[in-house]
Amino acid sequence: MSDATLPADESTAVKETGFITAVIRAGESERADAYLVDPYxxxxxxxxxxxxxxxxxxxxxxxxxxxxxxxxxxLALGRAVAGGITQVVCLAAGGDTRAWRLGLPAHTRFYEVDLPGQLEAKESLLAPVRDRLVCRRLTLGADLRDADWPRRLQALGHEPDAPTVWIVEGLLPYLRMEEFTRLISRVRAASGRGSVLLIDAPHSAFYDDPANAEFLAFMRARGSAFRLGLDDFAGFLRPLGWQAEAYTLRQLAAGACGWLPAPPGRLCPPRDHHWVARARLA
Structure with a gap:
């Protein structure tokens, strides 16, 4: 499926959301107690x-x-690169600035995939810091529901038999269950042993919490209704070939992940039912 076949409101909503998250990261970066600093x-x-x-x-x-x-x-990407992985693929890359801000080694190939036009728009906005890019960044305009994006990625130089760090952030709320399953299966098929998957998803409780009703209505009005929630994220990924450590935000705030500094309570309010996960190829 190409971008031209998407309903206009849905395609626009997905594209705009990528830059909305960048605005949120910029706001956090300005705080004296910032948990994340993204200078770009x-x-x-x-x-x-x-x-x-x-x-x-x-x-x-x-x-x-x-x-x-x-x-x-x-942090998970930094650990994987330090362990020797040299190719990274960021799906629905939108406003992701990791290729610029993380100082990845020059030999790292950082692939970004997003809807046609999105990455070009980002490149234009980040033109003032073009010289800060150290790793080798390669881009692909594609709809991730299309079956041929892994083949096109390979044509850019991605090696499916070598380990890859895959980043899939903020995408799943825009997918139906069958689309999500196909996407993760395609990622698995394009992954060598030792690959790492960094992924997030709403918990199913997000949709049931009355505190989120207004926000969900806002999202539906923009043509990007949240569709996917999971009770057991690690359990869902396991049959798809991935062994995952998955945490809710509140579990992270309680210190459940030993390698991640516990986020402050202000970032993990009770109504934000959300999973983050690091998975390895089983």
Whole structure:
């Protein structure tokens, strides 16, 4: 399925959300007690994305899942690269700035995949810091529901038999269950032994909590209704070939993940029912 076949409101909503999360990361970075610092996120704060971020937060959206998953992913990616993995694939890369901000080694190949036009827009906004990019960044415009994106990624130089760090953040709320399952299966098929999957998803309780009703209505009105929630994220990933350590935000705040500094309670409010996970190829 190409971008041209997507309903206009759905395609636009997915694209805009990528930059909304960058606005949220920029806001966190300005805090004296910031849990995550992203010095490049502010460049992605267009008038449209800034206005949408304000609307989302006013409707009851939370910043915790965005900030915590970013810190979790930063540390997990750093560990994997330090362990010798040299290729990274960020799916639905949107406003992700890791290729710039993490100082990855020059020999690292950092692939970004997103809907056509999204990555070009990001490149334009980040043009002032183009010289800060050290790793080798390669981009692919593709709809991740299309079956041929792994083949096109391989044509760019991705080696499916070698270990890869896969980043899938903020995408699952826009997918149906069967689309999510196919996506993770395709990732598995394109992964060599030792690959790592960094992924997040809403907990099913997110949809049942009355405190989230206004935000869910806001998302539905934008054509990007949340569709997917999971009670047991690690258990869901296991039959798809991945052995995962998965945590809710509140578990992380309680110190459940030994390698991640516990996020502050302000980022893990009771209504933000959300999973983050690091999985390895079984």
């Amino acid at each position: 996120a502010t460049l992605l704060g267009t008038p449209r994305s800034t206005a949408l971020a304000r609307e989302a937060l006013a409707a009851g959206g939370t910043v915790g899942s965005v900030i915590v998953r970013a810190r979790f992913g930063d």
